[in-house]
Amino acid sequence: MISDTIAQISTAIGQGAISIVRLSGEESINIVNKIFKGDNLEKVDTHTVHYGHIIYKDKAIDEVLVTVFRAPKTFTTEDIVEINCHGGVFVANKILEILFLEGARSANPGEFTERAFLNGRIDLTQAESVMDIIEAKSDFSLSLANKGLDGEIYKLIVDLRTDLLNIIAHIEVNIDYPEYDDVIELSNNLIKPKIESLITKIKKLINKSNYGKIIKDGLKTAIIGRPNVGKSSILNALLREDKAIVTKIQGTTRDVVEGSINIGGIILNLIDTAGIRESSDLIENIGISKAKKMIEEAELILFVLENNQALTKEDEELLKLTEHKKRIVIINKTDLNKELTHKFENSVQISALHKTGIDNLEKLIKDMFLSGEVNIIDQTYISNARHIGKLNDTLNSLYDSIKAIQEELPIDFPEIDLKTAWATLGEIIGDTSTTSLLDELFAKFCLGK
Ligand SMILES: Nc1nc2c(ncn2[C@@H]2O[C@H](COP(=O)(O)OP(=O)(O)OP(=O)(O)O)[C@@H](O)[C@H]2O)c(=O)[nH]1
Ligand SMILES: [Mg+2]
Numbered sequence: 001m002i003s004d005t006i007a008q009i010s011t012a013i014g015q016g017a018i019s020i021v022r023l024s025g026e027e028s029i030n031i032v033n034k035i036f037k038g039d040n041l042e043k044v045d046t047h048t049v050h051y052g053h054i055i056y057k058d059k060a061i062d063e064v065l066v067t068v069f070r071a072p073k074t075f076t077t078e079d080i081v082e083i084n085c086h087g088g089v090f091v092a093n094k095i096l097e098i099l100f101l102e103g104a105r106s107a108n109p110g111e112f113t114e115r116a117f118l119n120g121r122i123d124l125t126q127a128e129s130v131m132d133i134i135e136a137k138s139d140f141s142l143s144l145a146n147k148g149l150d151g152e153i154y155k156l157i158v159d160l161r162t163d164l165l166n167i168i169a170h171i172e173v174n175i176d177y178p179e180y181d182d183v184i185e186l187s188n189n190l191i192k193p194k195i196e197s198l199i200t201k202i203k204k205l206i207n208k209s210n211y212g213k214i215i216k217d218g219l220k221t222a223i224i225g226r227p228n229v230g231k232s233s234i235l236n237a238l239l240r241e242d243k244a245i246v247t248k249i250q251g252t253t254r255d256v257v258e259g260s261i262n263i264g265g266i267i268l269n270l271i272d273t274a275g276i277r278e279s280s281d282l283i284e285n286i287g288i289s290k291a292k293k294m295i296e297e298a299e300l301i302l303f304v305l306e307n308n309q310a311l312t313k314e315d316e317e318l319l320k321l322t323e324h325k326k327r328i329v330i331i332n333k334t335d336l337n338k339e340l341t342h343k344f345e346n347s348v349q350i351s352a353l354h355k356t357g358i359d360n361l362e363k364l365i366k367d368m369f370l371s372g373e374v375n376i377i378d379q380t381y382i383s384n385a386r387h388i389g390k391l392n393d394t395l396n397s398l399y400d401s402i403k404a405i406q407e408e409l410p411i412d413f414p415e416i417d418l419k420t421a422w423a424t425l426g427e428i429i430g431d432t433s434t435t436s437l438l439d440e441l442f443a444k445f446c447l448g449k
Contacts, residue, residue, distance in 0.1 A: 003025070005025030006023065008022060009093070009359070010022040018085065019081050019084075019085055019087045021085060024076045024097065026078065027103055029068060029079050031102045032083065035056055035099075038050050038053065048067070050067075061095075063083035063339050066082070075113075075121070076115040076121070126148060126150075127431055132144070132145035133145040137260070138265050140266070141216045144383055153384075154429050157428050158429070164425070167191060167194045167198070187405045206388060206392065208382070209383060211380055212382050214266065214299070218267030218269045219300075219369070220271070220299045221302060222295060222301055223272050224294070225276070225315075228250045230332040230352045231253065231273065231275065232253050232257065233353060234332065234352045235272040251279065251281065252277065254284050256273055258270065266370065273291035274287030274288050275291075276288050292321075295321060297362065300365070307336055324345060328348065329347040334349045335356075345416065397417045400420075401414035
């Protein structure tokens with residue numbers, strides 16, 4: 001049982017019109033009441049706002065609005081008080097300090113949400129969604145996070161666990177299936193197909209989750225090409241800002257330059273790199289090896305070629321190096337006359353200097369990642385790396401169980417793997433107790449029998 005009362009400034013630290021200092025815990029109302037001049041907060045109704053002053057040792061600290069939320073219908077399920085004070089860093093900190101002197105403890109990062117989880121108001125995926133909402137960078141990622149907060153991920157996982165539970169229940173009651181007098185026959189005919197269909201379900205979820213990750217974190221996009229083809233100019237054109245230095249000197253960009261844009265809901269985390277060539281310049285060479293590393297890490301490569309020049313050996317090498325990647329070939333400097341004779345899949349012609357063709361480039365990126373996914377917004381995706389990792393662990397346990405069945409091991413062996421899978425799925429939603437497996441299993445028996 002959590003009993004101490006925590007307090008923290010809930011708004012961003014900085015100058016603003018208002019700051020909110022929030023408390024949660026049994027003593028919240030009592031602590032604030034001691035320093036609040038206005039209504040007696042111990043007596044007021046829940047979910048009400050009160051005007052007054054924070055007074056400490058007879059000194060007025062600030063004019064405030066205090067909101068009182070009484071347990072259990074609050075974010076943490078505990079008593080919560082929010083003090084809306086003036087938005088100076090000093091005054092908000094001063095109030096916080098006084099609250100500490102009066103018995104509150106400084107809340108750790110995320111502790112309010114942690115309490116909501118520990119007190120059973122939200123599951124772990126919902127708690128994580130709160131973070132995702134705060135960090136959302138686009139409409140898509142916000143709506144994805146909101147689905148998480150609504151408990152959609154929780155539901156997906158609970159469904160998978162129900163399937164798993166059914167399978168385990170079948171094993172536990174195998175003696176009750178007279179048509180299978182042989183355990184091996186039971187495992188192969190009844191249990192194995194059920195596990196296989198669960199594997200298919202989870203695999204689909206994992207595949208879709210790649211989309212979720214893109215929506216949430218954006219696409220790591222590297223602009224690659226040999227020196228002087230116009231990479232930095234393209235970065236600037238896409239960002240609509242002169243962020244990277246552009247000159248006619250080869251080897252201008254030496255370190256990576258980054259920036260983000262939102263193209264139709266997809267966040268592109270752009271990285272402009274040093275032009276790749278043989279060089280004797282130490283700094284440039286470091287930049288070049290960074291660029292090569294970026295190629296490996298990137299989820300999308302914008303490969304830049306110059307319109308007025310034939311492909312060089314370096315171009316050919318870079319094309320080879322990036323051929324297994326999601327790649328768009330940008331033919332830049334179309335304002336210069338000569339035509340490039342080479343044809344590439346996913347290619348656009350632009351002039352970064354005159355800012356023409358940029359819209360075509362943006363459309364191509366959008367089509368590449370959103371084509372046929374018009375409903376992207378209506379679906380639930382698992383986007384959290386932790387969840388994806390656990391789903392993969394679950395898959396591995398399920399594969400192990402299939403293997404155990406194929407090797408005709410005693411039925412307890414696959415059952416152990418299935419229980420491990422159950423526990424791993426539980427870790428996603430924060431339900432790791434084995435007693436809950438027993439409880440649910442038991443409930444199932446009661447239902448069926
Ligand atoms: N005519 C023309 N010139 C361009 C265009 N895009 C870029 N340039 C010019 O090409 C030169 C090199 O451009 P950058 O953007 O610095 O090229 P980069 O690929 O980043 O070069 P490094 O950083 O050296 O690898 C500059 O003089 C630009 O003004 C274009 O579309 N048309
Ligand atoms: Mg450059």
